[in-house]
Amino acid sequence: MKLKFLFLLILLSFANSQIKIAGTVIDNKSGSPLPLVNVYSSDLDLGEVTDNKGRFSYTFNDKQKAELIFSHVAYEKYHQVFDSTYDDVVIRLNETLIQLNNxxxxxxxxxxxxxxxxxxxxxxxxxxxxxxxxxxxxxxxxxxxxxxxxxxxxxxxxxxxxxxxxxxxxxxxxxxxxxxxxxxxxxxxxxxxxxxxxxxxxxxxxxAIYGTDAMGGVINIITEDAKNSPTLTTSYRASSFGGTPKQISKDPINSIVKSSLTIPFNNFNFTSDITYQHFLKGQQFEYISADQIDKVNFDNELKWNKENHSLRASHSKYKQTDEGATRLSSGTVLYTNETNINRNQLTLNHKWQLKDNFFIEQTIRNANYIRSYIVKNNDGSLSTEDDTKEENTEYEFLFNRTYEKLKYNGGVEFSKPEYKSDRIAGGIRQKEIFGLFNQIAWSATSMIKAVSGLRFDTYGDTTVTSPRLALSFKMNESWIYRLSYGHGFRAPSFMESLIDWDHLQFGYSVKGNPNLKPEISKGFTLGAEYRNNNNFQLSTLLYHNTFSNLIKDYAIEPGLLSYRNIERAYFTGLEIISKWAINSKLSSSFTFNYVKNEDENSEQIPNTIPLSIGGRLSYSPGNQKVLYALNFKGTGKYDPQEFDPSSGDYQSSDTSVKSYLTVDAQIIYNITPSYRVIFGAKNIGNHTNLAYGPYIGRTAYVELNTNYER
Known part of the structure; x- marks a missing residue:
């Protein structure tokens, strides 16, 4: 009797169980409440949006657990399982569109x-x-x-x-x-x-802070921070270069496999990711003279954090193999070609936080790059064998000290690059490079910030000085104006200085010039930016660069090329970028770019495209299980030029390249928080120009993604 009574009580407790969940959704960086966030319950198949203060509430009857999915087109999707009542839960979402607080x-x-x-x-x-x-x-x-x-x-x-x-x-x-x-x-x-x-x-x-090669700008590719829980993600993409359904059915399927793994333990965090790309010859694949391409990216990183110290060891590897053949129209093979590329980079980094406002950071990096190119005649005999090897060991020391209104940072860099190539005189050369920089950032008032920096670089018997000055004026929370002026340089490469090579396939020879001077740039940027409540950003940037000692190839005589410094070239442009989270379901971005690039004779720099536009629309309706993304790019009319090895000059084409538009589209369907499928197409209009690009026409693909996190 007692057992029956106990069983009845358990049944009643389940029948009457109720979970109430109420809380606020906020921006993870700013802490501001987020209105119009979609809050979806898969259990009830119902959705609501947060109010003007970011608040929401749900009641689940006869449930032991409840899952809520929080989504907004401008934020990273988040889901959480609740097993009891919460009266004031706080949900933090990470912004992914404008990211002003990052x-x-x-x-x-x-x-x-x-x-x-x-x-x-x-x-x-x-x-x-x-x-x-x-x-x-x-x-x-x-x-x-x-x-x-x-x-x-x-x-x-x-x-x-x-x-x-x-x-x-x-x-x-x-x-x-x-x-x-x-x-x-x-x-x-x-x-x-x-x-x-x-x-x-x-x-x-x-x-002024990076040394050589940063004449016109810097692109920094930043990888994900390691998560604090074990995570495994995998994806597989199948694609075809076929431009029509008939071509797709005949063309081979190209494959891309990606995976990443994160394993945290104690004070350590290990991450590993791999990307494998396998391409076979298809209808749109001939322009690169390859029948098969295989690429592998393999990156591993181990981080250790304890108190004021962090240590990071990483290894990056890239391997590529291309195989192809050049044939007559009858199909007869003239010669075969094979390219093998191997890149390895090992990095050891230590950061020591000596005080809350002071840290030092040291990095040792060793990298090597090997590229081999082999051409064989149709009888199997060797026609060309060309090997290139680069190796570089670099030590970098940085410091950063922060005061109430002042930031002071700087550092030194030592490197010793070595270059081996069948194309250069002597076959092997080395350089010793030293760089020293200092920078001061001063917050004069809450509205005005100024940055000044200076760097000295030496390589061989050449010394280059690169200054920079930047100023920003923040009129209010919506408007900020920026002005900067700086110098840049690029040291002549081993190839430009020392190349001694006969290009049999293209019928010309190239001789280096050991007397080349470093290329120098002097430029300024002037920009204004408007933003509104983290859902709209509009920025305008005017830039102008003057290059001197520009290194340009020229013909010493017909069929014999070399390099020389020319006096000046001018690069001017205007860029307008907007990003807008229109509502919780729809977002857009748009870019307008105009450039005017001329040499010292006021003639256009070869292959300058004066006008281009780009944009993106993404729409995720209802419970946001599906996202539609559309990317477009328009290129204005321009006059292409091709290099003529016999004369050493760029020759203008008889016809201009007309304006064209390319469109890419994706449909991302989230089956569950851990599984999703993607359908995509690139260059939907199938626009190609095998002389000047785009070289690849319409491409269709299907991708499956999984994400497991404990």
């Missing part, structure tokens, strides 16, 4: 909130990265206005930003330079978007 570090090498940073900084956040559908950094940046590719002397692609060749843009990953350049440029197709947190971009000379 810390940026690239423009000053010290932390500032994005809303207060004295030097204009653009941030590509997690939301834009996810909705882009990009697998590599090159794909991500290609969607943006002011970014283009042009054709190099050897037929390869050159990345341009704001009309500047990428050799004038310093590329960093987590604040460290990337060793291994081909034709004096870092290939952004080698860098995966896996576990990517954001990209910070500064425009204008940055050599």
């Amino acid at each position: 810390v940026v570090v690239t423009s000053t090498r010290s932390g500032y909130l994005l809303r207060d940073v004295p030097v204009a900084t653009e941030v590509i956040g997690k939301k834009e990265i996810t909705e882009s559908g990009a697998t590599t950094i090159n794909e991500l940046l290609q969607q943006r206005a002011g970014v283009s590719t042009s054709t190099n002397v050897d037929g390869g692609a050159i990345f341009n930003m704001l009309g500047l060749d990428s050799r004038y843009i310093l590329i960093l990953k987590d604040g460290q330079p990337i060793t291994g350049q081909f034709n004096n440029r870092v290939d952004l197709n080698h860098i995966s978007t896996n576990r990517l947190k954001k990209i910070e971009i500064t425009k204008g000379p940055g050599s």
Whole structure:
């Protein structure tokens, strides 16, 4: 009898169980309440939105557990399971669109909130990265206005930003330079978007704090912070280069596999991520003379934190293999080619917080890069074998001291790059490089901030001085104005100085010039920015760079090329960027870019694209299980130019490239908080131009994602 009574009580307790959940949703950085956040219950299949003070409430009857999903188009989605009543729970959401309260570090090498940073900084956040559908950094940046590719002397692609060749843009990953350049440029197709947190971009000379290569700007690729709980994410993407359903059915399927793992234990945190890309020849794949491409990115990091010390050891590896053949129209093979690329980078970093307002940081980095290129004739005999090796060991010491109205930071850098190549005289060369910089940031008033910096760099018997001065005026919480002026430089590369090479396929020879001077830039940026209640941002930036001693290739005689310094070139432009969280379901961004790039004779710099626009729309209706993302980019009419090895000059094409628009689209369906499927298409209009780009037409893909977190 007692057992029956006890069983009845248990049944009644379940039948009458009730969970009440009430609370407030706030911005994780600012602490401000968030209105119009979608709060969805999968148990009740009901949704509501938070009120003007960010408040919400739910009541669950006859439930032992209840799950709520919090979503907003401008914030990271969050879900939580409740097993009891909460009267005043606080839900913190991380902003992913405008991110004004996030810390940026690239423009000053010290932390500032994005809303207060004295030097204009653009941030590509997690939301834009996810909705882009990009697998590599090159794909991500290609969607943006002011970014283009042009054709190099050897037929390869050159990345341009704001009309500047990428050799004038310093590329960093987590604040460290990337060793291994081909034709004096870092290939952004080698860098995966896996576990990517954001990209910070500064425009204008940055050599005052970074040294060589930062003539026109800095791109800092920043990876995700390790989570405090075990996490495993995986994804698989199948894609086709076929432009029509018939071509898709005939073309091979290309595969991309990504995975990342986080394991925290005690004071340690281990992260590992891998990206594998496998491409086979398809309808739109011929322009790179490759029948198969395999790429692997493998990154590992171990962090240790205890009291005032943090230690980080990381290893990054990239491997790429290309195989292809050049054939006659009859299908007969003329020759085969194979390219193998290996990049390894080992980094050890120690940060010591001596006081609350003072820390020092040391980094040792060893990197090597190997590229081998082999061409064989149709009978299997060797036609060309070309090996290039780069190795660099660098030590960096930084300090940062903060006072009430003053920030003082600086550091020293030592490096010893070594270059081995069959293309340079002597086969192997070394440099010793030393850099010293200091910077002071002064908060004169609550409205005015000033930054001044100076850097000295020496390599060989050459010394370069790079100053910078920046000023910001914050009129109120909505408006801020920024002005900066600085110098930049790029040291002549080993190839430009020492190359001695015959290009049999293209029929010309190249001789280096050991007397080249460093390229120098002097430039300013002037910007104004308006923001409103964390849901709208509009920024305008005017920039102008004057380059002197510009290194340019030229013909000594027909078929024999070399390099020389020319007097001047001028790079001027205007950029307008807006980001708007229209409501909790719809957000947009838009970019307008105009450039005017001329040499000393007032002639346009080769392959300058004067006008481009870009934008993105994302819409997530109802309970926000589905998100629709649309990215578009418009390129204005321009006059292309091609390099003629016999004359050493760029020759204008007989016809202009007409204005065109490319559109990418994604549908992201969240099956559960841990599983989602993505349907995407790139270059929906199938616009191609095999001479000047875009080179690849319509691409369709399906992707499956899983995310497991304890």
